[in-house]
Amino acid sequence: MSKLTPSQIEKALQNLPDWKLENEKLRKTYEFEDFVAAMGFVIEVAQLAEEVGHHPDIDIRYNKVILALTTRDEGGVTERDVRLAREIEEM
């Protein structure tokens, strides 16, 4: 699984609303009604991440959750990150 090229990432982002490429990571900020709703989302993401064996960085800021996806071994975004982003969108 190798690092995607900028144009491959750009293409993948077309089908990933509000995901952005920042510092070699796919990043999205989700906003919820409150902390409890945000935590519900985090728990769901965590279960999915554990199932697929790929774990996003997760930052919780009260009702906001920032996810960041990268493949450390490749030093950037791979198909694995794109796939997990898609799966999170489909949750």
Added chain:
Amino acid sequence: MSKLTPSQIEKALQNLPDWKLENEKLRKTYEFEDFVAAMGFVIEVAQLAEEVGHHPDIDIRYNKVILALTTRDEGGVTERDVRLAREIEEM
């Protein structure tokens, strides 16, 4: 509830192992065996935070969890943050 002075914070930190003051926040990094253990800790912290109505910033990095506590209304660390840090330590 007003902002604590640097010496009040320093005193409080003496009883809060590995907590540090950084950018007007009390911060600590916890390390666990794996992601599942880290998430277990996050869920426990989240329940406590919701109970006391004070919510730390929570950053999850696979098996590491970084907590940061501040009181936004006061622009810095208050007794409320110190109390929550203590309660997290006692969990």
